[in-house]
Amino acid sequence: MPELPEVETYVRELAPQLSGSCVQAAQIYWPRTIATPTAPIFARRILGSRFVDFSRRGKYMLLGLADGMTLIVHLRMTGKVLVKPAGSVAALHTRVVLDLDDGRHLHFHDTRKFGRIWLVGDTETVLAKLGPEPLSSDFTREDFGVRLVGRRAPIKALLLDQAILAGVGNIYADEALFLAGIDPKRLGGTLTDAEIGRLHGTVREVLLRGIELQGSSLGGSSLQNYVRPGGEPGGFQEEFQVFRRTGKPCPHCGTPIERIVLAQRSTHFCPACQS
DNA sequence: ATAAGGCCCTGACCGC
């Protein structure tokens, strides 16, 4: 599941590969992938677009175009953005292909069809509801605390709420709560100042570590024909302290990690360390 | 305003 670190890695990889390239043709195999505008209008409007700017907001990838429009991509569960060499054919589950002016192709591959692409003039029409970027200076512990005041949802659910902060998904939420020693079931409004401070720090810590590990496992050599998918085994996976480690010993105290469901999401935690 | 549940999807997995 791509979360903030995986999306950040994608953007960093895509920038040098796509910068300056022009879209010459578009094939849309699954129209619902295109959120805005309609698929036919998208296919026409994207023609001639030149990629000039690359950034990220939460889990959204922002590909800025020379005409001022922005191509926004959300990978959701299984989305992947792949830069393919000239002549390559679309694999099963490829939903959108943009042909580039040098013959290469930009593929959007998405097994489960949850991913979405927008082509907009004003990015705020898509991003307006997002909370602060966890890694920016806008995300202070004071601001974080204000957003939790009076909240009666479990803190795990609030970490997943993109309006509170942008970019944390199920993996990093569990990891941050473990490092902060906070029970995921605790209601947001009941956290102490000290706990809010710790969680503010561990959220940033796990995201930064995720970006580091994504980057370090790239190797820089196997990327000619694709941008590596985020969150695959071999990188951060082995670093998880609690995520998907149900029944395995807590790395701190040895107590078996438990799994519960909160906010319809599997949640992993140490019942001894997190209270 | 906030919280909770359904929905979209497909492949993996489970039990028989």
Next chain:
DNA sequence: TGCGGTCAGGGCCTTA
């Protein structure tokens, strides 16, 4: 081996 049922899960939508 084959088959039906269940599950995962981000964000949006609806309901309470």
